[in-house]
Amino acid sequence: MTQAPRKSPPRVTLEDVARRAQTSTITVSRALRRPGMVSEKLRERIAKAVTELGYVPDPAASALASRRSNVIGVLIPSVTNSVFAEVLSGLYDTIAGKPFNAQLGNTRYAPETEDELIRVFLSQRPAGLVVTGIDQSPVSRALLAAADCPVVQIMELGETPTDMMVGFSHRDAARTATDHLIERGYKFPAFIGARMDPRSERRLQGFRDAIAAADIAEGDRVVTTPTPSSVTLGETLLAELLAQAPETDAILCNNDDLALGVQFAAHRRGIAIGPELGLCGFNDIEVMEAAHPSITSVRTFRREMGRLAIDMLMARIEGKDVDENVRDLGYALMPRDSTMRE
Amino acid sequence: MTQAPRKSPPRVTLEDVARRAQTSTITVSRALRRPGMVSEKLRERIAKAVTELGYVPDPAASALASRRSNVIGVLIPSVTNSVFAEVLSGLYDTIAGKPFNAQLGNTRYAPETEDELIRVFLSQRPAGLVVTGIDQSPVSRALLAAADCPVVQIMELGETPTDMMVGFSHRDAARTATDHLIERGYKFPAFIGARMDPRSERRLQGFRDAIAAADIAEGDRVVTTPTPSSVTLGETLLAELLAQAPETDAILCNNDDLALGVQFAAHRRGIAIGPELGLCGFNDIEVMEAAHPSITSVRTFRREMGRLAIDMLMARIEGKDVDENVRDLGYALMPRDSTMRE
DNA sequence: TTGTACGCGTTATCAC
């Protein structure tokens, strides 16, 4: 890196601390990392010297010598999507206070970017890696398989974990939601989806599972787009859907933003959400409950995913044998007014 | 760090590359960092060797030797707040492809956490630092002042930048919004605010500036809470407000979440947003435009803040003299249906 | 339990 034009105070090193505590650097190093290996007396002297001198370990030197950094790499496809933001929140809360640093990588849904980011992270000899989803490219897959650190795949579940997994079945969740629509008496359920990433595709699968099981024809009641999701897009997709499939009497959205947009648009069109048009979102972000009418959604446990991902990494880093390599967090249907027919 | 139980491939080093290119390590290092200093021929041989061997630099070794890491520390008070998420988005987009890594720190609105995180970041000899707001604790202030890297404060403006700043005046923005309510003919404007952080306090100031200038008494029309903001909270605060100040005919919310909650709650109560109750949010997140009725808000330029923060850091890191140490991004009132009286 | 010697992979410094 190029230099920056500011001051440069001399650094306090292990050696300074050792001199002050009248011992050797390696003992100080041990006292800091594994206090149990150092005698009580020495430990105290060292602790005193550390605070007096204001010693702060140099992570670069540590990483170089130990061939292992304190970085936990986290790859997510979008920073703005509130779903991932909540995963991050749980993740950061859990990592706080621990001697590790989360380093965020934004893949922007691009496999090449993901490959590259994984390379960058691995060059740091990370303590652990968290990656989103189970659809890594062959390149990424190979890199992760060869990684000499624990890896957690989050958000979904799959047959062949690279290492560990924590998530839930998007397909089952969407099927449950669709079953709910059918049970509530809607005859022509539709599916609209934005940003059709692998998880959304599996939700669509779940939708199809459900209507097939109920002997309902799909007709033209599936509208999807690769465009990133937004509330506004909900209105657009609703218009498309009603144009091509006017019989539609219920909609499963691949996420809550769309559902909110559909609701606003329905109000504009004078369509009564619930009685005339059933509406179900996905993820159950906070606004679903607060909306008027409140909107049915499938709750997913996003903060828990972040928390568990770190817990699993920590367990492995500490050498514990994790018996459950794959954790299914499930989901919960939250029926609300938007799927009440009267 | 403790070891992790996985494989451990031998690392390709500068020396390997140098041997293959029949030159010295330092020349390879130079060829990679300042190609201009190495002859064309050698540069090609080296490039070839690098790709053939799949050499990836070790950031830890680099940081140790150069006393400068490629880390850009970013401190924000909340990961889930979509406002900061968008700042991050601009920031990550801008940093992508550059030889720097953003490292995120979540202060959770706690000054002690911020102090601690700044210490942690500084121990990494970061290439630059991005911190939120201008209300750092004395400790943080001192740490930042002594930091030997460029620092950008984002989100607001202030008289005494630690180093650089990019933001806007929350006070002016809120005043503009309140003026708008008054101009539209609302006689009893109110303010509701959640999570009253320093920026929200300044918005409240702006609100008070405006009503004072219009000779309007504040009455009991200010309701605030330290509780984190949410859509649901908008409903709660509306109830409180109307209970203690029934004359209220317009509301400035300290953010868009609250505004949305107020709108839903108003629908429930049969209050017509616009004609009966003026409503204005803050930040102008996407849903404001899509809502029905659409909600007036003050647009702020969050992605731009993230982008500019990195741009300013880069300029300084590259040794350019940044003439504008403080950048005012302004704001834009977006009048919509929620402040239409008829 | 404590210490010695060395190496981690890179860059700064100074010579050629």
Place this chain on the structure above:
DNA sequence: GTGATAACGCGTACAA
């Protein structure tokens, strides 16, 4: 333009 040498600050391996 290129190279030898010596750090950078810490942890591993081994010895005491």
